[in-house]
Amino acid sequence: MSGHVAVLGAGSWGTAFAKILADAGREVAIWARRPPVAEAIRLRGRNPEYLPDLRLPHRVTATGDAVEAISGAEVVVLAVPSQTLRGNLAEWASHLEPDATLVSLMKGIELGTTKRMSEVIVETAKVAADRVVVVSGPNLAPEIAAGQPAATVVACTDIGRATLVQRAVTTPYFRPYTNDDVIGCELGGAVKNVIALAYGIATAMGFGDNTRAMLITRGLAETARLGVALGADPLTFAGLAGMGDLVGTCSSPLSRNRTFGEHLGRGETLEQAQVATRQTAEGVKSCLAIRDLARAHRVEMPITEQVERVCHEGVDPRLAVRALMSRTTKPE
Numbered sequence: 184m185s186g187h188v189a190v191l192g193a194g195s196w197g198t199a200f201a202k203i204l205a206d207a208g209r210e211v212a213i214w215a216r217r218p219p220v221a222e223a224i225r226l227r228g229r230n231p232e233y234l235p236d237l238r239l240p241h242r243v244t245a246t247g248d249a250v251e252a253i254s255g256a257e258v259v260v261l262a263v264p265s266q267t268l269r270g271n272l273a274e275w276a277s278h279l280e281p282d283a284t285l286v287s288l289m290k291g292i293e294l295g296t297t298k299r300m301s302e303v304i305v306e307t308a309k310v311a312a313d314r315v316v317v318v319s320g321p322n323l324a325p326e327i328a329a330g331q332p333a334a335t336v337v338a339c340t341d342i343g344r345a346t347l348v349q350r351a352v353t354t355p356y357f358r359p360y361t362n363d364d365v366i367g368c369e370l371g372g373a374v375k376n377v378i379a380l381a382y383g384i385a386t387a388m389g390f391g392d393n394t395r396a397m398l399i400t401r402g403l404a405e406t407a408r409l410g411v412a413l414g415a416d417p418l419t420f421a422g423l424a425g426m427g428d429l430v431g432t433c434s435s436p437l438s439r440n441r442t443f444g445e446h447l448g449r450g451e452t453l454e455q456a457q458v459a460t461r462q463t464a465e466g467v468k469s470c471l472a473i474r475d476l477a478r479a480h481r482v483e484m485p486i487t488e489q490v491e492r493v494c495h496e497g498v499d500p501r502l503a504v505r506a507l508m509s510r511t512t513k514p515e
């Protein structure tokens with residue numbers, strides 16, 4: 184790989200991912216939508232708002248001009264919120280290099296269309312599906328920024344392209360595995376955010392490890408049910424992008440989704456929880472889209488249904504628990 188890598192989005196994960204790429208030997212240009220953030224990265228090698236303790240490697244630069252970042256980039260990494268991706272990419276698409284590989288870091292499902300992020304990319308950038316690579320796994324950005332050992336999945340229908348990205352992000356602390364199950368990896372990443380909201384709600388309600396293990400296990404069951412209905416390989420859900428990310432996110436106080444759930448579990452409204460938390464908690468919006476996707480495919484997703492009711496219908500979490508626990512009993 185010769186050209187530089189563009190990372191579009193300078194939040195937690197875009198910034199930490201830029202460090203990985205640079206540590207793997209790539210030249211990286213980050214696009215930050217606010218000029219002061221781009222300036223702090225360019226001049227001081229720091230992103231004070233998102234990862235204040237991280238000193239970025241010298242191979243990372245930043246700009247407030249997305250076209251400048253994209254020009255000449257062989258690999259373009261997309262690290263913006265799932266619900267803004269379509270609009271963002273529509274502005275950038277015509278500036279992409281003809282064979283650029285598009286890497287999606289997002290873990291969400293688009294509201295209204297119920298599309299996965301790779302589908303949004305294919306539609307908006309008008310590229311073939313085999314040019315889109317999904318990176319998903321238990322990758323809490325602050326831990327990665329601190330250089331703690333972690334693994335991930337690099338998924339693409341073109342395994343050659345997945346291998347290219349795998350090489351571009353292999354470092355002594357970051358171990359990527361390739362996979363050709365794009366659907367499974369994306370669903371694992373999107374649904375775990377919703378289950379992490381449920382886990383946070385349960386935690387704040389004072390429930391212990393039995394309840395939390397139930398949520399993780401039955402959460403994984405409903406994720407896999409949806410995945411299989413959409414054509415995913417069930418084994419993907421036993422891997423890093425499935426169980427790995429679900430367990431990592433639910434058990435971590437660093438998770439924005441779990442933290443958001445804790446606010447709801449303490450009885451706060453959606454608006455109060457939004458004020459109290461700043462960064463992107465994808466599950467809050469994606470739970471609506473995932474519920475719609477499940478209904479369209481006649482897949483039962485009881486935990487997702489209840490998270491949606493708590494988030495968007497103002498249902499008391501205690502009633503949501505009662506609804507889940509009074510469902511008809513059935514074989515596992």
Ligand SMILES: NC(=O)C1=CN([C@@H]2O[C@H](COP(=O)(O)OP(=O)(O)OC[C@H]3O[C@@H](n4cnc5c(N)ncnc54)[C@H](OP(=O)(O)O)[C@@H]3O)[C@@H](O)[C@H]2O)C=CC1
Nearest residue numbers: 193194195196197262263267288289290322323324462463
């Ligand atoms: N953080 C993590 O540990 C991980 C996150 N992810 C996923 O990565 C994706 C990005 O998340 P993450 O970096 O954590 O999010 P953050 O909330 O940390 O950062 C969001 C970034 O998107 C920018 N942004 C916000 N609104 C818009 C908009 N309308 N148009 C363009 N850019 C916008 C923000 O800019 P500004 O600062 O100006 O608001 C910021 O740079 C999510 O889908 C998330 O699920 C995946 C794995 C790990």
Ligand SMILES: O=C(CO)COP(=O)(O)O
Nearest residue numbers: 320321322323438439440
């Ligand atoms: O996706 C993540 C870890 O893999 C980050 O989770 P949160 O978005 O909940 O912080």
